[in-house]
Amino acid sequence: MVNVNVICFLASYSVVLIMELMRLLGRSPVRRTIMLLFGTAGFAAHTLYLMNRSNQANLPPLLSSSHDWLLVLAWISILMYLFLTTIDRNLAIGLFVIPLVLFLIAAAYFVSDSSMPVLNVSNLRDAQQAALRRWVMLHASLLVFGIAGVIVGLVLSLMYLVQHRRLKHKQTMQRGLRLPSLAVLSRWNWWAVIISVPLLTLGLATGFGVAFLSDEAVPVSMADPVIMIYGVAWAVMAAFFAWLLTTRRPAGKQVAWMTIWAFGFLLVTLVGLQVLAGSGLDSFHAGGTRDSSGLV
Amino acid sequence: MNLQVVYCNHQTAELDIRERLAFATSDQLSNAYEYLRSHFPQTELVLLSTCNRVELYTAQESQDDAPSHQDIAHFFSDFHEIPLTDFFDDLLERTGPDAVRHLFQVVSSVDSMVLGEPQIVSQVKEAYRTATEYEACGPLTHALFQGAIRVSSRVRTETGLTEGRVSIASVAVGEFGKSIFDRFDDKTVLVIGAGEMAEETLRYLSNEGVRRINIVNRSPDRARALAERWPGAQVHAYEKLEELLVGADVIVSTTGSEKPIVSVGQFSRIRRNHLDKPVFILDLGAPRDFEPGIGQIDDGVFLYDIDDLETTCEQNRIARGTEVERALEIIDDETDRFMREIYHRATGPIVKRLREQWHDISQTEVRSLKSKLGHLGNDDLKAIERSMERLVNKLLHPPLEALKDEAREGTPHGLLDALKRLFHIKD
Numbered sequence: 001m002v003n004v005n006v007i008c009f010l011a012s013y014s015v016v017l018i019m020e021l022m023r024l025l026g027r028s029p030v031r032r033t034i035m036l037l038f039g040t041a042g043f044a045a046h047t048l049y050l051m052n053r054s055n056q057a058n059l060p061p062l063l064s065s066s067h068d069w070l071l072v073l074a075w076i077s078i079l080m081y082l083f084l085t086t087i088d089r090n091l092a093i094g095l096f097v098i099p100l101v102l103f104l105i106a107a108a109y110f111v112s113d114s115s116m117p118v119l120n121v122s123n124l125r126d127a128q129q130a131a132l133r134r135w136v137m138l139h140a141s142l143l144v145f146g147i148a149g150v151i152v153g154l155v156l157s158l159m160y161l162v163q164h165r166r167l168k169h170k171q172t173m174q175r176g177l178r179l180p181s182l183a184v185l186s187r188w189n190w191w192a193v194i195i196s197v198p199l200l201t202l203g204l205a206t207g208f209g210v211a212f213l214s215d216e217a218v219p220v221s222m223a224d225p226v227i228m229i230y231g232v233a234w235a236v237m238a239a240f241f242a243w244l245l246t247t248r249r250p251a252g253k254q255v256a257w258m259t260i261w262a263f264g265f266l267l268v269t270l271v272g273l274q275v276l277a278g279s280g281l282d283s284f285h286a287g288g289t290r291d292s293s294g295l296v
Numbered sequence: 297m298n299l300q301v302v303y304c305n306h307q308t309a310e311l312d313i314r315e316r317l318a319f320a321t322s323d324q325l326s327n328a329y330e331y332l333r334s335h336f337p338q339t340e341l342v343l344l345s346t347c348n349r350v351e352l353y354t355a356q357e358s359q360d361d362a363p364s365h366q367d368i369a370h371f372f373s374d375f376h377e378i379p380l381t382d383f384f385d386d387l388l389e390r391t392g393p394d395a396v397r398h399l400f401q402v403v404s405s406v407d408s409m410v411l412g413e414p415q416i417v418s419q420v421k422e423a424y425r426t427a428t429e430y431e432a433c434g435p436l437t438h439a440l441f442q443g444a445i446r447v448s449s450r451v452r453t454e455t456g457l458t459e460g461r462v463s464i465a466s467v468a469v470g471e472f473g474k475s476i477f478d479r480f481d482d483k484t485v486l487v488i489g490a491g492e493m494a495e496e497t498l499r500y501l502s503n504e505g506v507r508r509i510n511i512v513n514r515s516p517d518r519a520r521a522l523a524e525r526w527p528g529a530q531v532h533a534y535e536k537l538e539e540l541l542v543g544a545d546v547i548v549s550t551t552g553s554e555k556p557i558v559s560v561g562q563f564s565r566i567r568r569n570h571l572d573k574p575v576f577i578l579d580l581g582a583p584r585d586f587e588p589g590i591g592q593i594d595d596g597v598f599l600y601d602i603d604d605l606e607t608t609c610e611q612n613r614i615a616r617g618t619e620v621e622r623a624l625e626i627i628d629d630e631t632d633r634f635m636r637e638i639y640h641r642a643t644g645p646i647v648k649r650l651r652e653q654w655h656d657i658s659q660t661e662v663r664s665l666k667s668k669l670g671h672l673g674n675d676d677l678k679a680i681e682r683s684m685e686r687l688v689n690k691l692l693h694p695p696l697e698a699l700k701d702e703a704r705e706g707t708p709h710g711l712l713d714a715l716k717r718l719f720h721i722k723d
Contacts, residue, residue, distance in 0.1 A: 170604040183478040253595040
């Protein structure tokens, strides 16, 4: 098994960010080649790391721990980045995506790398255990894809605001910093919200299913801080979703700001809670304190 | 092998001269190629004629067949019936690597009036296609023009020379309009005034697919004249201006009014019920037609005046200027590469023939030895044969190296002639 650690891809993505920043100095095929090489190498290392972790835990990456879960989110973001950067050399999406990826990887360092207690209970029958796993898998998958949509929405909104500011201030398009038009950004952002909020809602609902199924083995309280705060974040998202659907042609800049506030709040809350859960917060989601050996 | 170009362009000749020397129609081009083919049958030819330049590229195997600068000048004079004295001083000539470098600079738009303008590539491609159609091209011009197209692509990819727009209308539509809207075919354009700038902007908008165009002007005749040139354009009475402003997505204003024709108050009323809809206003009038405060009414109003657009044009021009040096480095590199290939092509047949000739001699000697020394076994004969081959290669090495060294500086005609004479190599 190839020995890969978080530092391998964290360093690669940092180089990619530096190369992305160098876009502002002008176009260079050498810079782009280095950027794609490091991006691809980082992505390969990232994939190997997740596979190794999954094999060690004998669980899919989404279930093995919060640490892996955040890394899966970063992995999806990098995959989207590499795809878009390869097909459009001028699109400056990396300047917005890579910092978020680095944030997720850095956050993964501080969260638990042990699997959720609900997956380790021994007093359940095999059939119950299998059903519980399926529910947890569904719960985690829906949430991860919902949050991937949140990240997309966040990135699009940031791009919208940068583009809007440029146009309002009548500034020249910075070389190597081409962004899509406001109309495109606005439309994609709308879709990101429309897709991610139902996914998050279903993710939350399946979470209740998990709680129900595991109740006799690991009692779950609705007063669990993680569940409560997620509930609040979801309510904010749902309100935003309802506003978006009921408002006829909302102004793009307003949608962008609301997306940033709502999605930013959700992302910070989610990552913050995972960090707290990993450092002793009394929660159903806590998987114990992190094992630093995961990094080396 | 010889390459030349005789040309005049915006740097050497005034517009009236360029206009008189141009080959503007396909008939003129056809006649020109006919004339040139009959007068210079051994010469490959490509004629490039645009509004900024008239250039005739010629190439031939032998220097003796090359049309001189004077010959080409006479051709221009005879063909266009212009006295030679009117333009002879404006005609320049480049030969060999300089001619190659010149074409590479032209096709890369380093030599253009508007640095980095993209049309020249298609103009060069078209000139090459036409020359091929009239069977005026040959191996040298094929290699030259295909190389030129490759160079332009390299310059475009590796430098920012063609990035950023440099005319008011293209900046307006390309840098700002297309950053607001993703499509224009569903947008309504309102043109206020009927000046040249309005028309040029409409041309760019039309290229983006605009179909609904409303025109208002104090003089309905000029508005109608403009509308006739744009299919689907409708002329409206000036009194309907406010009503048309409400429905417009793009507004292009170019009136000669001394005072703003749209005030902040008036436009605020118009926007009151349309805050969700972006509106792109190009105020190309001087003095301005829209009060500057209109741009601050809400987040959906994007107002640009002539100074804003000119500032962007100037920034893009400066940015392109900084890329010229990198483009010239690429062009020099490609010129050297092209010349090396051409010279290699020129010396290749002589080298091949010389090798064949000497190897034939060595084979003959081996055969003669074999018949004289019958007691020698096959292994002995093979050893002798190998020794002869080595001897031939060692003897050929110094002259071929000398030829290679000379070829770095240009076609080594003198050395090639010497080799031909010394070793009796026939063409």
